[in-house]
Amino acid sequence: MASAVSTPDFAFQQCIAPTCQATYSIDQALTSCPQCGALIDIRYEWDKLPLPKTLDDFKKQWQNRYSPTAFSGIWRFYDLLPFLPKDKIVTIGEGQTLLQKADFVAEFVGLTEGELYLQYEGMNPSGSFKDNGMSAAFSHAHMVGATHAACASTGNTSASLAMYSSVSNLMRAIIFIGSGKIAYGKLAQALELGALTVQLAGDFDDAMARVQEVSKSMGIYLVNSVNPFRLEGQKTIMFRVLEALQWQIPDWIIVPGGNLGNSSAFGKAFIELHELGLIDKIPRLAVINAVGANTLYELYEKRGLRWNKGNINTKVIDQYYQELDAKGKKASTIASAIEINRPVNLHKCLRALNTCNGVVREVSDQEIVDAKAKVGSGGLGCEPASAASVAGARLLREQGVIEPHEKIVCILTGHQLKDPTATVAYHTTDQENFDSVLGSRGVQRASFANRAISVPNDSEAIQKAIQLYS
Numbered sequence: 001m002a003s004a005v006s007t008p009d010f011a012f013q014q015c016i017a018p019t020c021q022a023t024y025s026i027d028q029a030l031t032s033c034p035q036c037g038a039l040i041d042i043r044y045e046w047d048k049l050p051l052p053k054t055l056d057d058f059k060k061q062w063q064n065r066y067s068p069t070a071f072s073g074i075w076r077f078y079d080l081l082p083f084l085p086k087d088k089i090v091t092i093g094e095g096q097t098l099l100q101k102a103d104f105v106a107e108f109v110g111l112t113e114g115e116l117y118l119q120y121e122g123m124n125p126s127g128s129f130k131d132n133g134m135s136a137a138f139s140h141a142h143m144v145g146a147t148h149a150a151c152a153s154t155g156n157t158s159a160s161l162a163m164y165s166s167v168s169n170l171m172r173a174i175i176f177i178g179s180g181k182i183a184y185g186k187l188a189q190a191l192e193l194g195a196l197t198v199q200l201a202g203d204f205d206d207a208m209a210r211v212q213e214v215s216k217s218m219g220i221y222l223v224n225s226v227n228p229f230r231l232e233g234q235k236t237i238m239f240r241v242l243e244a245l246q247w248q249i250p251d252w253i254i255v256p257g258g259n260l261g262n263s264s265a266f267g268k269a270f271i272e273l274h275e276l277g278l279i280d281k282i283p284r285l286a287v288i289n290a291v292g293a294n295t296l297y298e299l300y301e302k303r304g305l306r307w308n309k310g311n312i313n314t315k316v317i318d319q320y321y322q323e324l325d326a327k328g329k330k331a332s333t334i335a336s337a338i339e340i341n342r343p344v345n346l347h348k349c350l351r352a353l354n355t356c357n358g359v360v361r362e363v364s365d366q367e368i369v370d371a372k373a374k375v376g377s378g379g380l381g382c383e384p385a386s387a388a389s390v391a392g393a394r395l396l397r398e399q400g401v402i403e404p405h406e407k408i409v410c411i412l413t414g415h416q417l418k419d420p421t422a423t424v425a426y427h428t429t430d431q432e433n434f435d436s437v438l439g440s441r442g443v444q445r446a447s448f449a450n451r452a453i454s455v456p457n458d459s460e461a462i463q464k465a466i467q468l469y470s
């Protein structure tokens, strides 16, 4: 355990651009390099820190469940993200998530029985994986003495921030949302949990741009995934996946891609574990975009954009964004959590794809809602964006990129109840509801709908109907 050392001495921030690599102290709140504008990494002088000899040593934490940091699914891996003293950690028991073997979904994806696993991050206290990153960023905000924290959000980041600020009572939460673009479950959380909610006339990309300006000029701590501490927390999703697999490395990790914080964090997790000699193989990474918000797919798969040792050809990116603007093209998908055209972690994600020999795919809203129905009928359910991972797995299997016997982990990023509107519209018998929520997105059919049966208010008729349908 690292208790004897003041760990921040061994942690620092560093610009990811190889031409710059400027370093900064850990107690600064940076979202980009002050010298060159590139993204920032959290780095550690590992050789000066106490580290486990094997990943299995983390099991010892389970014996100490009454300690909040040992109980947390993030902070029981403290040794792998020691950027703050332990007494600054803000935890509410996040990361008690589940890796589940899902044979029913494996069949749908086209995998051999026993090879598909679903990582249910919707089991986090605010119902999405965002709590992994928020616990880390919020703790850092606490460490640097912030009084206000802000984010732009398609919903889950704001729900998570609202939760940490109301539970801890350490900071005021300010959330920026686009108009009409937030799923009801998520908006309900932000409002009920007491966050100051700023609804602006624009979409997520607009909200993201404004929150960066406003927090800079007002000195508000920004917790969007440009915040490098978020990604430190999100690394632990991979640690828990490996832990659940008894430290076996799967062949593939498949994750939906929005702002690309998760995929970036996963890449960082694997490169660090590998460098530390704690794993000997790195899984492949597949990042799945929605067709209506497919910037990464377009740049990586169509235009050949690569990490290229950090010398990213930013002209290709600028050119693409100019094309989007010229066409007036806005992100549009039923998977609102990935309805993002200008992913802020693009550069880090390219690095992760390089580390993990990655691929990127796009899936349609039809494929997303059908995959979501399959996930739901096979178990615990997820929100639309999460199902993109399963739809993507199926596509990669169809294309022969994934073999039937390979071990696959799909990350289910958010809880089923986050977006009841999409779920009810899929299973509804009300064509108007279907058309307005899903038809308008180009979804033509609900291939796996579980429709309610209408019965008269009469017990004999009900019994007949049950006999007929069950």
Ligand SMILES: *Cc1c(COP(=O)(O)O)cnc(C)c1O
Residues within 6 Å of the ligand: 128, 129, 130, 156, 157, 225, 256, 257, 258, 259, 260, 261, 262, 263, 337, 338, 383, 385, 386, 413, 414, 415
């Ligand atoms: C935020 C979010 C995503 C996108 O994750 P990124 O790290 O931004 O790529 C996907 N699914 C859900 C449910 C989310 O809340």
Ligand SMILES: [Zn+2]
Residues within 6 Å of the ligand: 015, 016, 017, 020, 021, 022, 033, 034, 035, 036, 037, 038
């Ligand atoms: Zn720099």
